[in-house]
Amino acid sequence: MEKLDIKSMSLDELKQQMKELGLPAFRAGQVYSWLHCFYVDDFEQMTNLSKDLRAKLAERYYINSLSIKRKLVSAIDGTVKYLYELKDGNCVEAVLMKYKHGSSLCISTQVGCKMGCKFCASTLAGWVRNLTPSEMLDEIYYAVKDSGQRVDSLVLMGIGEPLDNFDNVTKFLELLRSPEGYNLSLRHVTLSTCGLVERIYDLADKDYQLTLAVSLHAPNNEMRSRTMPVNDRYAIEKLIQACRDYFKKTGRRITFEYALIAGVNDSIQAAEELSTLLKGLPCHINLIPVNEVKERGLKRSGAQAIRDFQNTLGKLGLNATIRRELGSDISAACGQLRREEGMRREEKQ
Ligand code: SAH
Numbered sequence: 001m002e003k004l005d006i007k008s009m010s011l012d013e014l015k016q017q018m019k020e021l022g023l024p025a026f027r028a029g030q031v032y033s034w035l036h037c038f039y040v041d042d043f044e045q046m047t048n049l050s051k052d053l054r055a056k057l058a059e060r061y062y063i064n065s066l067s068i069k070r071k072l073v074s075a076i077d078g079t080v081k082y083l084y085e086l087k088d089g090n091c092v093e094a095v096l097m098k099y100k101h102g103s104s105l106c107i108s109t110q111v112g113c114k115m116g117c118k119f120c121a122s123t124l125a126g127w128v129r130n131l132t133p134s135e136m137l138d139e140i141y142y143a144v145k146d147s148g149q150r151v152d153s154l155v156l157m158g159i160g161e162p163l164d165n166f167d168n169v170t171k172f173l174e175l176l177r178s179p180e181g182y183n184l185s186l187r188h189v190t191l192s193t194c195g196l197v198e199r200i201y202d203l204a205d206k207d208y209q210l211t212l213a214v215s216l217h218a219p220n221n222e223m224r225s226r227t228m229p230v231n232d233r234y235a236i237e238k239l240i241q242a243c244r245d246y247f248k249k250t251g252r253r254i255t256f257e258y259a260l261i262a263g264v265n266d267s268i269q270a271a272e273e274l275s276t277l278l279k280g281l282p283c284h285i286n287l288i289p290v291n292e293v294k295e296r297g298l299k300r301s302g303a304q305a306i307r308d309f310q311n312t313l314g315k316l317g318l319n320a321t322i323r324r325e326l327g328s329d330i331s332a333a334c335g336q337l338r339r340e341e342g343m344r345r346e347e348k349q
Contacts, residue, residue, distance in 0.1 A: 006061035007035050007134035008171065011180055021056065029180065031057070036181035039141045041065040064134035066142060072330040079327030082143060086111070086135060090128060092159055094139045097326050102152030107139040109169055110160025115194050117215075118227040119259060121293045122159040130165040133172040140182065153188040157213070162191050163199035170206060186210045192257065197234040200242040204249040212246060213255040213286070214239070218265050219273035227264070236277070244281055254283045258320075259290040260301035260309060271309045275316035285313060285320035 009017065014028040027049070034046045041063050043054040069091060070083040080096040092108035111128035113120070139158075140151050154176075156162045162169045169191075176184050192213040193200065203212065216239075218224035224231040231239075243254045256278070260266045274285075287310055289300045301309070306322060313320040 001060075003062040004060060005064060005132060005134050006031070006057075007064045007137060008132050008175070010171075010175060011178060021060075023053070027053070032180055035063065036137070036175070036178070039145055064132065064138055066135065066138050068142065068146060071146070072327075074327040074330045076329055077326050079330065080143075080147065081327060081330050082139075082146070084139060084142065086131075092131065092135075092139070094143060094158060095327065096143050096147060096151070103147070103149055104153040104155060105140060105143050105151040106155045106157050107136060108158035108160050109136060109156055109162040109165050113160050114164060115161050116229040117194060119217075119261065119290055119293065119296055119298050121295075124293075124295060130168055131160070133168050133175055136169070136172040137175060137182070140176075151184075153190075154184065155190045155192065155213075157190070157192040161194055161196070163193045163196040163203065166199050166202060170203075173208060173210070190255065194228060194230045195234055195239045195242075196230070197238050197242045200239075200246055204246045207250060209250070209252065211252060211255055212243075213257055214243060215259075216256045216274075217259050219270050219277050223265055223270070227261070240277060240281070243283075247282055254281065256283055256285045257288060258285055259288040260306055261290045262299040262301045262305070264298065266301040266305050266309055268308060268312050271312035272316065275313060275318050278318060283319070285318055286323055287320055288323045289325070 006014070011028060011032050014032055015025045018025060018028045030048055031046065034040045040046060043049075043058045043063065046054055046057075049057070064087065066084045066086050068082055069085040072081045074080070078098050082094045082096070083091055084094060085091050090111045092111060094108065095106040097104045097106070108131065110130050112126050113123040114127040116123050140154065144151055156169070173186060173189065176182050176189075177186050186208045187210070189208075189210040190213050191203070191210055192215060194215045200212070215228075216224070217227060218236075221231060221236050224236055246252070247254060258265070258274070287306060289306060290298055292298065292300055310320050310322060
């Protein structure tokens with residue numbers, strides 16, 4: 001029989017499992033706490049369970065774990081980039097950033113990505129598989145263990161499209177916020193999507209208090225379709241309507257991400273058009289100087305063009321900030337480390 005992934009189970013599911021094994025419900029609480037508060041990766045470490053019980057659990061379940069394959073620490077600002085190796089040998093990335101008010105971790109939600117955005121390194125080698133809830137939790141737990149610090153806020157902005165792995169991501173969020181587990185309020189979570197419209201409505205129905213970040217990167221269909229194939233599935237008007245509806249339902253202000261690419265989407269007209277598109281929608285715009293990915297050949301906008309773009313938005317009443325760059329000395333752009341690792345492996349063959 002294939003072993004079950006015990007770290008992806010909610011406390012209620014675990015209680016049900018214990019019942020099936022003829023064990024009292026409080027055992028579920030003990031196991032849950034070992035997994036989600038003490039981060040053990042072996043049943044033998046669950047010292048308040050009898051030897052027999054530990055053996056019985058090990059027969060039926062496995063505890064997910066991962067290993068830190070590479071770790072890069074920025075000499076400039078202490079940002080840490082982890083390349084994690086999953087149980088099946090696939091790799092994903094997470095980035096730990098330190099701010100005055102605490103630390104923030106950016107995690108991956110899939111191995112690779114199907115979305116095909118032209119500026120992104122994560123999508124170059126395509127999609128491999130979804131991450132399980134336990135694998136996403138472990139991206140956090142291993143960063144906590146390694147750094148000796150609690151992660152205070154989380155962004156789902158690493159490799160993958162979180163809404164393309166909807167069931168696992170929502171299960172992960174529910175485990176993450178459980179008071180008997182890591183107990184992170186979803187107010188401290190930002191989920192970034194390239195704009196899968198039906199899933200934005202599904203997410204609104206969950207009524208989580210997380211921040212929805214939408215990767216917009218252009219003010220109209222013609223320009224957006226040039227860099228984001230997903231725009232051919234969902235026209236920009238549909239996407240913005242979904243964002244307006246999301247705000248109406250949840251009361252949470254939307255963040256729009258806008259990576260500035262020289263000569264592509266950084267003109268003053270583009271800024272004006274953006275302000276028309278977003279009129280009346282409570283939102284914040286995050287301007288990101290595009291990270292240049294070798295294979296992509298796109299150039300970042302100059303500092304003056306970025307400031308002009310921001311000022312134009314400001315004058316038109318839109319709140320826009322320029323993203324501070326952290327870890328610029330350690331292959332900052334998402335997906336680049338995993339990509340490098342893949343290439344090193346190819347070279348060795
Ligand atoms: N799939 C999700 C989350 C992962 S990408 C999404 O599309 O939102 C996280 C963010 O990084 C997105 O806003 C994405 O558009 C942006 N991004 C990807 N490659 C980038 C690059 N080379 N430079 C700047 N931003 C990039």
